[in-house]
Amino acid sequence: MNNLFTMKDLSTEKVHQILHTAESFAQGEKWTPAKQTFAVNLFFEPSTRTKTSFEVAERKLGIDVIPFETGSSSILKGETLEDTLKTLESIGVDLAVIRHKQDAYYESLAGKFQMKIVNGGDGCGQHPTQSLLDxxxxxxxxxKFEDLKVTIVGDLSHSRVARSNTEALAALGAEVFYSGPAEWFEGDAGNAQNYVDIDEAIEFSDVLMLLRIQHERHDTMMDLSAEQYHERYGLTPLREKRMKPGSIIMHPGPVNRGVEIADSLVESDKSRIFKQMENGVYARMAVLKHILDK
Amino acid sequence: MNNLFTMKDLSTEKVHQILHTAESFAQGEKWTPAKQTFAVNLFFEPSTRTKTSFEVAERKLGIDVIPFETGSSSILKGETLEDTLKTLESIGVDLAVIRHKQDAYYESLAGKFQMKIVNGGDGCGQHPTQSLLDxxxxxxxxxKFEDLKVTIVGDLSHSRVARSNTEALAALGAEVFYSGPAEWFEGDAGNAQNYVDIDEAIEFSDVLMLLRIQHERHDTMMDLSAEQYHERYGLTPLREKRMKPGSIIMHPGPVNRGVEIADSLVESDKSRIFKQMENGVYARMAVLKHILDK
Amino acid sequence: MNNLFTMKDLSTEKVHQILHTAESFAQGEKWTPAKQTFAVNLFFEPSTRTKTSFEVAERKLGIDVIPFETGSSSILKGETLEDTLKTLESIGVDLAVIRHKQDAYYESLAGKFQMKIVNGGDGCGQHPTQSLLDxxxxxxxxxKFEDLKVTIVGDLSHSRVARSNTEALAALGAEVFYSGPAEWFEGDAGNAQNYVDIDEAIEFSDVLMLLRIQHERHDTMMDLSAEQYHERYGLTPLREKRMKPGSIIMHPGPVNRGVEIADSLVESDKSRIFKQMENGVYARMAVLKHILDK
Incomplete structure (x- = not known):
């Protein structure tokens, strides 16, 4: 395993191995690379949790992290991403984690580098380490994953989380449903067939995976106010009471409190939202170990 | 001691303990936390000396510092400070140093985190580690502090340094006076009673604590030019000659040379301005040790 | 050796020593300072390769690098570079690497600091570590350098690389020529005498040192399009075929592919462009060792 661009790069077998390694790290296992290892985290889009999570994961593995401010880099002088990476590789960087707004930016990079590359999120495309932590x-x-019913609620078409998760969950044997404004699923035949109303979804889902409403990417929430969206499609306290026993709530963050989910539910018993963030470090440590360990 | 928000959090006893620890660090004592410890420095306002001082203090203690660029964070996506901190805590961050422009931002955070929090300056409020280094x-x-006469010169109402110091110095037995444009003290009864003209202050003060004129926060220096301010309220070479024998000059920096203090006096015999910066590292190491050591 | 501002600071003897040390590092030699050492990289102009190269070099030597965001520093509050450096020195920083847009900014700093200073590039002036890696x-x-013919191609007057290299190469016994648009050399007698056309230069030069066309600093490339510049003055595949046997191509980066050099030649057999970047780390490690080692 040299790079991780999308969940499609990983066999089901490999996913199980990475999750196993992640669980070991969660239980306190230590591992460091055999030689001094340099990483850069190239985040061309703002991020708190993903970047910080990689920063902690890298340091827990004893990796030296080289700061790279994308806002003051040679990219401003018109350098291509590929030339920036070749430069970093020449300078001695062993690993690059990249978040970029362009969908599938990594396709043009495959096979060109000795340096390892991990996709930290591309445009509306993939976000494989988020998927692994989920x-x-x-x-x-x-x-287990077999026979679990997972409903993803929100704007699937603009969500890299949903995209990465749908493929992985299906491969692992879970059944995936979708909810949210029906308009967002129109014309998307693959998703439309498993579309369910939120009031149905809460009753049969083992996992309710809420997505962030991407104010940044939408001009409008179809003329709905935050309150209207919440009432019609969000997880309200009333809906939470009707959720299947033993089921859990997930959200990749950052949460719009009172929109996707009621403020009071963010840290409720069923919520695994902050657990997900904790797991993010272990999942990323596991990916890095599988990539760096020879 | 779990957090340090204001000097009011510290008993006189505790202040003495922290200063004692700081003096040990100044003399070369080493201490590191028992386990790998992660810190973030969340500076929502520009700062060179305070942020850099914490960065050095943390590394001297062997703490792993996670970079956090406030300008490219999820704060931009509308996340609250509290949710950002919860995220960082979940990711495994043990300590956050925060500078924020909102007065008393920390009040809403108290008691909500396992993570330790140190206030690196809030709005026009507190700046406890600056106070400790002073x-x-x-x-x-x-x-000793008993019977010392300390005069703070400048715009008290906009200075978090003055606020933190006034309380601490009084508690430790020093007598605190104020100087600067009288207009800045009008209507502020508590301060007005100890108001003295700069030409008086220099003759009896053991410590002359100059404040930075906050161009950023004032629209005007009451229509005074920098030269006029300096002549009327600043520490000129002539005034310096009349200072009490054995007295010292302090300034939190950055200095406006030729405004609060004459250019030639910044590194003069009586000046402790760069000594203060050196002490900042030891004071911060001491605070971090008292917070992290169990 | 306390600082490195320009190549003129270095005797020919010292240059040879530094290159020898750099070769040792390239072969895997290790060296770390005797005590914990703190560095800051103060880059007031954007840079990927130079800043990252120093960051890696410093970490390979076990130096603690303190982050310093020039965009959110006290410089914004009007602090002078000298006071910023005095502050950093007081805080305990041992070494500052500085890039600044002002020519010869370092002249006002000489002799004022215990802290070591390395020039990482000044305006259109010097860039000594680039010269050493070349x-x-x-x-x-x-x-060897004696009897080598080196042709620098491009806008000499705006290039700190050319400036640093010309002096050093001549001192070491190489013969330096210049090529590029003749207009850029007019009125510059010292350069004009060694001016050669690119079609001549390729036939006799052992080293063809291409400079980046500084779009940032020119309003125009004399009304030439990128294609026209490339055809007339750049290294085309046809010209590369006519280069002297055993000769090499160099470029400090970032490359404007298809302007100074054809896209297909950037990683060709004769190109040492990425080798230069690798060498940058070793050259900088060597400079830091010579400055820090007592």
């Missing part, structure tokens, strides 16, 4: 959280809870 | 500098010089 | 690359290739 899978880790589900596995910790249920011990 | 106290350390005074203690090194005079070996 | 020399290292040439020495690795030819084992």
């Amino acid at each position: 899978l880790l959280t589900i596995k910790q809870e249920f011990g | 106290l350390l500098t005074i203690k090194q010089e005079f070996g | 020399l290292l690359t040439i020495k690795q290739e030819f084992g």
Whole structure:
């Protein structure tokens, strides 16, 4: 395993191995690379949790992290991403974690570098380490994926989380449903067939995976106010009471409190939202170990 | 001691303990936390000296510092400070140092985190580690606080340094006076009673604590030019010659040379301005040790 | 050796020593300072390769690097560079690497600091560590400098690389020529006498040192399009075929592919462009060792 661009790069077998390694790290196992290792985290889009999570994961593995401010880099002088990476590789960087707004930016990079590359999120495309941390959280809870019903609620078409998770969950044997404004699913045949109303979803889902409403990417929430969206499609305290026993709530963050989910539910018993963030470090440590360990 | 928000959080006893620890660090003592410890420095306002001072203090203690660029964080996506901190805590961050422009931002955070929090300056409010480094500098010089006369010169109402110091110095037995444009003290009864003209202050003060004129926060210096302010309220070479024998000059920096103090006096015999910066590292190491050591 | 501002600071003897040390590092030698050492990289102009190269070099030497965001520093509050450096020195920083847009900014700093200072590039002036990495690359290739013919191609007047290299190469016994648009050399007698057309230069030069066309600093490339510049003055595949046997191509980066050099030649057999970047780390490690080692 040299790079991780999308969940499609990983066999089901490999996913299970990575989750197993992540669980070991969660239980306190230590591992460091055999030689001094340099990483850069190239985040061309703002991020708190993903970047910080990688920063902690890298340091827990004893990796030296080289700061790279994308806002003051040679990219401003018109350098291509590929030339920036070649430069970093020449300078001695062993690993690059990249978040970029362009969908599938990594396709043009494959096979060109000795340096390892991990996709930290591309445009509306993939976010494989988020997917792995979500899978880790589900596995910790249920011990399996087969026969679980997972409903993803929100704007699937603009969500890299949903995209990465849908493929992975299906491959692992879970059944995936979708909810949210029906308009967002129109014309998307693959998703439309598993579309369910939120009031149905809460009753049969083992996992309710809420997505962030991407104010940044939408001009409008279809003329709905935050309150109207919450009442019609969000997880309200009333809906939470009707959720299936033993089921859990997930959200990749950052949460719009009072929109996707009621403020009071963010840290409720069923919520695994902050557990997901904790698991993010272990999942990323596991990916890095599988990539760096020879 | 779990957090340090204001000097009011510290008993006189505790202040003495922290200063004692700081003096040990100044003399070369080493201490590191028992386990790998992660810190973030969340500076929502520009700062060179305070942020860099914490960065050095943390590394001297062997703490792993996670970079956090406030300008490219999820705060931009509307996340609250509290949710950002919860995220960082979940990711495994043990300590956050925060500078924020909102007065008393920390009040809403108290008791909500396992993570330790140190206030690195809030709005026009508190700046407790600056206060501790000032106290350390005074203690090194005079070996005591009782019966010392300290005059703070400048715009008290906009200075978090003055606020933190006034309380602490009084508690430790020093007598605190104020100087600067009288207009800045009008209507502020508590301060007005100890108001003295700069030409008086220099003759009886053991410590002359100059404040930075906050161009950023004032629209005007009451229609005074920098030269006029300096002549009327600043420390000129002539005034310096009349200062009490054995007295010292302090300034939290950055200095406006030729405004609060004459250019030639910044590194003069009486000046402890760069000594203060050196002491800042020891004072911060001491605070972090008292917070992290169990 | 306390600082490195320009190549003029270095005797020919010292240059040879530094290159020797750099070669040792390239072969895997280790060295760390005797005590914990703190560095800051103060880059007031954007840079990927130079800043990252120093960051890696410092960490390979076990130096603690303190982050310093020039965009959110006290410089914004009007603090002078000298006061910023005095502050950093007081806080305990041992070494500052500075890039600044002002020519010869370092002249006002000489002799004022205990802290060591390395010039990481000033305005259109000097860039000594770039020069040293270029020399290292040439020495690795030819084992000597005497009698080598080096042609620098591009806008000499705006290039700190050319300036630093011209002096150093001449002192070491190489013969330096210049090529590019003749207009850029008019009125510059010292350069004009060694001016050669690119079609001549390729036939006799051992080293073809291409400079970046500084779009940032020019309003125009004399009304030439990128294609026209490339055809008339750049290294085209046809010209590369006519280059002297055993000769090499160098470029400090970032490359404007298809302007100074054809896209297909950037990683060709004769190109040492990425080798230069690798050597940059070793050259900088060597400079830091010579400055820090007592």
